[in-house]
Amino acid sequence: MKLILLTLTLQSMAIFYTGSYTQAGAPAENPTGKGIGCFQLNLETGEIKNLHYTKQRNPSYLTISEDKxxxxxLxxxxxxxxxKVYAYKIEKDGALTLLNSQKINGDYACHLDIIEDKLVLxxxxxxxxxxxxxLNDGSLAPCSQEIKHKGTGPNTERQEAAHAHMVYPFGKDKMYxxxxxxxxxxxxxxxxxxxKWEAKPNLDITIEKGSGxxxxxxxxxxxxxxxxxxxxxxISVANLQGxxxxxxxxxxxxxxxxxxxxxxxAIKMHPNGKFLYASNRGSETITIFRIDDTSKQLSLLGYQPTLGKTARDFNIDKTGNWLIVANQDSNVLVVxxxxxxxxxxxxxxxxxVQTPVNICWL
Incomplete structure (x- = not known):
């Protein structure tokens, strides 16, 4: 009976992590984050509680290996x-054990992801x-390749030089x-x-200039x-089939x-593929779209206030029942x-939660 109850309890919980801004110089009004936070979400009630914190400077974005x-x-x-970029082992209770770190040769790392056996930021x-x-034990070897973007855009204040903003894996061995x-x-x-990474310009997706x-x-x-x-x-919708x-x-x-x-x-798709969500800092809203089953184009459903300030990130759990917003400058997670x-x-x-930036589901 105890084993059954424990299994049911574990099944009704989900673990997620938050990145945060921790010190002066971060792009936040008052960066007072505690590092990497580990939290538990009750999948029945929507209540969340903190389990652990791992101290680190400005760990804004996080990613987790496929095997968890x-x-x-970063x-x-x-x-x-x-x-530096850090590698941690995830323990059974969600706590993190440091494996190693590697130097970041660049300014303001802002995103990272895993493609095959490479971590790209x-x-x-x-x-x-x-x-x-x-490496096989989950730790990181030193940087093996740098890809430098070059160019300017029409927005002279924000597009004065190249600004890489996201790594997005696709296929088995490709990334954007x-x-x-x-x-x-x-x-x-x-x-x-x-x-080594090789450019595939025929697959590049270019949107209207100045969009950012x-x-x-x-x-x-x-x-x-x-x-x-x-x-x-x-939002620009691209057909990649041609x-x-x-x-x-x-x-x-x-x-x-x-x-x-x-x-x-942030922009995220619901696990069922029927809905798309996008957040805007300023209006402090998440916009909700329906995705057409055939054309895959979007139709507006409505807007949801984020109930906080500066919704830098949000994420949807794998059940598709819960969405959590990180309201960076009002120091609150909203479920x-x-x-x-x-x-x-x-x-x-x-x-x-102090200065939360990223929501990363385990």
């Missing part, structure tokens, strides 16, 4: 402060991608490096012999991509009555329940 054994975290800061200010081999200045998701493929391509998602078939424009508040990507739809995710700053942030038929959101709980 390892977590990787330090987002200028290179003269000696930023994007440096925003210096506009480069760095590739680190992942989404660059805010180039307004392009640049495609790369891992050479199986040399183990920040983050992207793809549908489950990888036939369509959705790219969020940070600077103009637009000889080259084609933009088939452009629409805004900014509420019509919003007249203030635009700061597009929303997702209506399975409509995709709409309903607030369920809140928890004070």
């Amino acid at each position: 054994k390892y977590l990787y975290a 330090e987002e800061m200028f290179e003269n402060l000696n930023p 994007a440096n925003y200010v210096s506009g480069n991608l760095l590739s680190f081999p992942i 490096g989404v660059d805010l200045t180039l307004d392009t998701a640049k495609a790369y493929q891992l050479n199986p012999i040399s183990k 391509s920040r983050h992207m998602v793809m549908d489950n078939t990888e036939d369509f991509a959705y790219i969020l424009g940070e600077l103009t508040g637009g 000889s080259k990507p084609e933009i088939v739809q452009k629409l805004s995710f900014i509420p019509e009555n919003h007249t203030g700053a635009i700061g597009g942030a 929303f329940q997702i209506h399975s038929n409509t995709g709409m959101l309903k607030e369920k709980s809140k928890l004070e």
Whole structure:
């Protein structure tokens, strides 16, 4: 009986981690984060509680290996402060044990992901991608390749130089490096012999100049991509089935009555592939879209206030029932329940967390 109850209890819980900004110089109003937070979500009630913190400087974005054994975290800061990328082993209780770290040669690392046996991170200010081999024990070898983006865009304040903003894996051995200045998701493929990344310009996805391509998602078939424009508040839908990507739809995710700053942030797809969500800092909203089953184009369903300030990131759990928002500058995580038929959101709980930046599900 005790074993059955324990199994039911574990099944009704989910673990997630948050990155945070911890010190002066971070792009936050008052960075007072405690490092990497480990939290537990009750899948029945939507309540969350903190389990552990791991001290680290500005661990803004995190990623977890497919086998759920390892977590990787970057330090987002200028290179003269000696930023590193860290490899941790995930223990049974969610606590993190440090394996090792490697130096980041670049300014303001802002995103990272895993493709095959490589961890690739994007440096925003210096506009480069760095590739680190992942060893058999989950630790990181030194950087084995740097990819440097170059170019400018029409927004002279924000697009004065290349700004790599996201690494997005696709296929088995490919990735997109989404660059805010180039307004392009640049495609790369891992050479199986040399183990080096090679550019695949025929797969590049380019959106309207000045949009500020920040983050992207793809549908489950990888036939369509959705790219969020940070600077103009637009989503570009790309059909990838032809000889080259084609933009088939452009629409805004900014509420019509919003007249203030635009700061597009995160874009996520529901696990069922029927709904798309995009957040905007400024209006402090998440916009909800339905995805057409056939055309894969978007139709607006509504807007949900994030109930906080600066919704830099949010994420959806694998059940598709819960969405958690990291409200960076109001120091609060907000849990929303997702209506399975409509995709709409309903607030369920809140928890004070200092300067949260990223939500990463275990």
